[in-house]
Amino acid sequence: MPGTDYRAGMKMDAQNFKPHKMYCKDGSVKDAKTFKDHLKFKKMGCGHTKKEAMAMEHGGKKKKKK
Numbered sequence: 001m002p003g004t005d006y007r008a009g010m011k012m013d014a015q016n017f018k019p020h021k022m023y024c025k026d027g028s029v030k031d032a033k034t035f036k037d038h039l040k041f042k043k044m045g046c047g048h049t050k051k052e053a054m055a056m057e058h059g060g061k062k063k064k065k066k
Contacts, residue, residue, distance in 0.1 A: 012038070022046040023053040 017035040024030060024046040032038040047053040 020048070022048060023050045025053045025056055 012035075014035040017038065019031065019033050020038075022030045022032050022038070022041045024041070024044060030037070030041050030046055032041055045053065045056045047056060
C-alpha cells in the first residue's frame with residue numbers, strides 16, 4: 001500500500017524507498033531499512049520527525065502545508 005513521502009511530494013513504494021530513521025511516540029528512534037519496516041513503524045505510530053510522532057501520540061493529525 002503506497003504512501004506519500006511528505007518531503008518530496010512523491011509516492012513512496014518499494015521501488016523508490018530509501019532507508020531512513022523514524023521517530024516513535026514513546027521517544028525511541030527506529031531505522032526503517034526496508035519498505036516493509038517503514039510500513040510496520042508507521043502502523044505503530046512512528047513518523048519522520050519527532051514533532052510528527054508527538055502529534056500522533058496526542059491523537060492529532062499533522063497540518064498540511066499549502
